[in-house]
Amino acid sequence: MTEPVRLAKRLAAMASCSRREAELYIAGGWVTVDGLVVEEPQFMVSQQKIELHPDASLTTVEPVTILLHQPPADADAAQQLICAATHAPDDPSGIAVLKRHFVRLTPCAPLQANAGGLAVFTQDWRVARKLVDDLATVEQEYIVEVTGELGADGLKRLNHGLSFNGRALPPIKVSWQNETRLRFALKGVQPGQIAHMCRSVGLDVVTMKRIRIGRVSMAKLQPGSWRYLMPHERF
Secondary structure (H helix, E strand, C coil): CCCCEEHHHHHHHHHCCCHHHHHHHHHCCCEEECCEECCCCCCEECCCCEEECCCCCCCCCCCCEEEEEECCCCHHHHHCCCCHHHECCCCCCCCCCCHHHHCCCEEECCCCCCCEEEEEEECCHHHHHHHHHCHHHCEEEEEEEEEECCCCCHHHHHHCCCEECCEECCCCEEEECCCCEEEEEEECCCCCHHHHHHHHCCEEEEEEEEEEECCEECCCCCCCCEEECCCCCCC
8 A cells, every 4th residue: 555645745746836836826726636626735645646738838827806796685694505516607807716725815895784795805915905994985875675665855955954873974975766665876875874864864774785895786686696806997
């Protein structure tokens, strides 16, 4: 019987490359063991069939940002939805799904309470800085299903004239999408703000869905599924 060795060591000998190069190939998802992708250089192998993809690249795996269509839930429950099985089949990014994409994800730009829609989780410090430190400057768009009767000046007050937590709110873009749905486009939205605004003009919120953060839209992403942020997309 062959003594078990680390996959990186076996690949280095097999492909005539350095141990570091072997580790990069493995971490990049380019190596299979008995037909299954293995991403852990320390994985122990003995007599299994090891193959290196013919298009294998030594490019370092870049941090990713994941866009999730989150059903109404807390952030911890939402993050559990992010796995290979829930990856959108029509993801246009072309990024290969790797296990390492699901670790050390930072949730950004929290949704309003009881809302669903576009949620962002990232490994990229630049995205985290934009959506955590600078979130007040990024416009968010919500579609809000409401019931109740809006007074004659209600829409005008929603756009400008309401207060929240003792402070006057800045001008906000609010318009009817149809007879029961309002569209809110606003910056610096605070927890509970949209529901409070609706109550202030005689409306009750039925559902809320965030469909856009900055220049990034949720588009046709189905509930419970996710895709990668593409390299050219910017919040």
